Amino acid sequence: GQNIDQPTEMTATEGAIVQINCTYQTSGFNGLFWYQQHAGEAPTFLSYNVLDGLEEKGRFSSFLSRSKGYSYLLLKELQMKDSASYLCAPRGSNDYKLSFGAGTTVTVRA
Amino acid sequence: GAGVSQSPSNKVTEKGKDVELRCDPISGHTALYWYRQSLGQGLEFLIYFQGNSAPDKSGLPSDRFSAERTGGSVSTLTIQRTQQEDSAVYLCASSLSGSSYEQYFGPGTRLTVT
Numbered sequence: 539g540q541n542i543d544q545p546t547e548m549t550a551t552e553g554a555i556v557q558i559n560c561t562y563q564t565s566g567f568n569g570l571f572w573y574q575q576h577a578g579e580a581p582t583f584l585s586y587n588v589l590d591g592l593e594e595k596g597r598f599s600s601f602l603s604r605s606k607g608y609s610y611l612l613l614k615e616l617q618m619k620d621s622a623s624y625l626c627a628p629r630g631s632n633d634y635k636l637s638f639g640a641g642t643t644v645t646v647r648a
Numbered sequence: 649g650a651g652v653s654q655s656p657s658n659k660v661t662e663k664g665k666d667v668e669l670r671c672d673p674i675s676g677h678t679a680l681y682w683y684r685q686s687l688g689q690g691l692e693f694l695i696y697f698q699g700n701s702a703p704d705k706s707g708l709p710s711d712r713f714s715a716e717r718t719g720g721s722v723s724t725l726t727i728q729r730t731q732q733e734d735s736a737v738y739l740c741a742s743s744l745s746g747s748s749y750e751q752y753f754g755p756g757t758r759l760t761v762t
Contacts, residue, residue, distance in 0.1 A: 625691070636693070
């Protein structure tokens with residue numbers, strides 16, 4: 539099985555930066571995904587890391603360290619619409635299915 | 649193009665009744681997944697279909713749960729003799745193939761068992 543640990547809640551101010559950490563244990567490794575889920579809506583894909591390092595995509599960046607079983611999602615220039623739950627989802631080497639963490643609820647305040 | 653659709657969007661049923669939840673994946677996607685999300689919890693994998701291969705049912709919580717995928721497209725998740733602990737949002741996702749890295753989620757069906 540997979541063990542996934544990420545903070546439950548984070549609060550930040552509009553325009554600020556927030557970093558959401560995720561640690562995981564998987565049976566092998568075949569990529570880690572981050573999804574965004576607004577309240578009452580379906581998750582939407584944000585990023586995918588399979589190699590170590592930082593992947594930047596606009597205001598959002600995701601980092602992966604496979605040896606440490608660690609990833610983070612960095613949200614820059616926060617906007618009110620970024621208030622949502624952010625789900626870390628690693629995939630094991632023989633798995634096609636994702637295992638999702640409970641998610642980190644980010645609240646952006648004016 | 650059209651995304652993943654699910655029906656119904658909401659379902660309220662009495663304990664002990666059977667329910668059927670439907671998922672229409674994105675056209676051309678060979679992989680289809682069902683997940684369950686209880687209030688305040690992460691997504692829990694239920695079942696996976698890939699083309700004509702035998703489905704991975706390893707996430708189904710009990711034998712009251714079953715799923716079919718007809719013609720490699722539409723899928724139905726059936727819960728028999730529903731229990732209150734079955735109350736959750738049931739999400740369907742599809743991807744181009746099992747190895748494709750992006751899963752597209754439907755809006756979900758909110759099931760409430762009274």
